[in-house]
Amino acid sequence: MWSRCGRPVHLVDKNPAQLERASREIQKLRQAWPLASLPGDRSNTEWGIATMTSLDDLEGAMKKSWLAIECVPETRTLKRTVLQELDTLAPADVIVASNSSSFTISELLQGLKLKAPDRFASIHSYWPPETTPVEIMGAESTRPEIIEQLMIESKVHGFQPFHVRQTSTGYIYNRIWAAIKRETLQVLDEGVATPEEIDSLFKAVLQTPKGPCAQMDTVGLDVVLAIEEHYAEERKDLPEAPRTYLQKMIADGKLGVKSGEGFFKYE
Known part of the structure; x- marks a missing residue:
């Protein structure tokens, strides 16, 4: 979904086999869900490029991106470790988000030493492209313009964004x-x-x-x-x-x- 407007998407995983599997699944989804069948901005007729990026190139991928989303398994310690690393590597203008389905961004950030705590948010998707809703939730420290940008960009990319207006375990x-x-x-x-x-x-x-x-x-x-x-x-x-x-x-x-x-x- 994020690659549907022609922007490259860097998938980062320490397991090369997982990246290969992801590439195959993305191609299947693109064949099953042509752009014309998706909601949102349909001015583009071709999918963008999903670039497979090895873990060694994480920092390089961050420098080319405006948004970084962690999608690691639903384990608090692991997610906190990844978010801390992303904060360290990401340039100041990159939004960092968690795709956690149950942990709020507030509890994931609690106690972490971050250089830019005001750029973090939760952005939880379901089974795109078949299921287009995405829920966006900030922490107490999140700048309002971050939420506004995520609401706009996710809609342009074909999602149906919903703003979670208060910190809520499990979103809406x-x-x-x-x-x-x-x-x-x-x-x-x-x-x-x-x-x-x-x-x-x-x-x-x-x-x-x-x-x-x-x-x-x-x-x-x-x-x-x-x-x-x-x-x-x-x-x-x-x-x-x-x-x-x-x-x-x-x-x-x-x-x-x-x-x-x-x-x-x-x-």
Whole structure:
């Protein structure tokens, strides 16, 4: 999505195999989602260039960029380490953002020694280009013009931006989605219904392409558990049964789509 207006995008990963996989997936997405089918500014008829950049060239890529987004796994310590490194390497005019789905940018930055703490924000996307919404949230220290620029640029690039106006763990959608996930897991734990029945009913009532069980499988049940554990740290009133249910599935190697089996089986 960020490369759809002709600007280069530098994908940085310490694992060369992951970069190769990313390149293949990007090409598949571009074939499946031509520019004419995407919302936003359609004046461009060709995709931009997605440049694979090795970890050794991180600093060089930062000097050519206006925005750096960390997309590492949902682990607080890892994200803080990466954000600290990006702050060290990024020129003063580069916006640094986190794609975390549960940690706010405020808590990720807490205690870090930053040279420019006013240029950080959260910018969480879902499954682009199929799912275009993106949620943008600042910290207490974020300059207002940073949020304004991200709202404008993300819209130009085909996203549907939503401004999270107050610090909120889980942004807007994920807070609501967390309640659905939690109740789904509770229903399963109590033996009220099967995953097939839950998803069939959910899709029939809300007319959505996926039910909550298939959606969790897509995200990855280990990721779902990590997010739930973070919510539980902040809210002591949350039931433990949903997390226990996930732990049992993960112990059995059922991580969802990426392992071939979660609530459902996959090729």
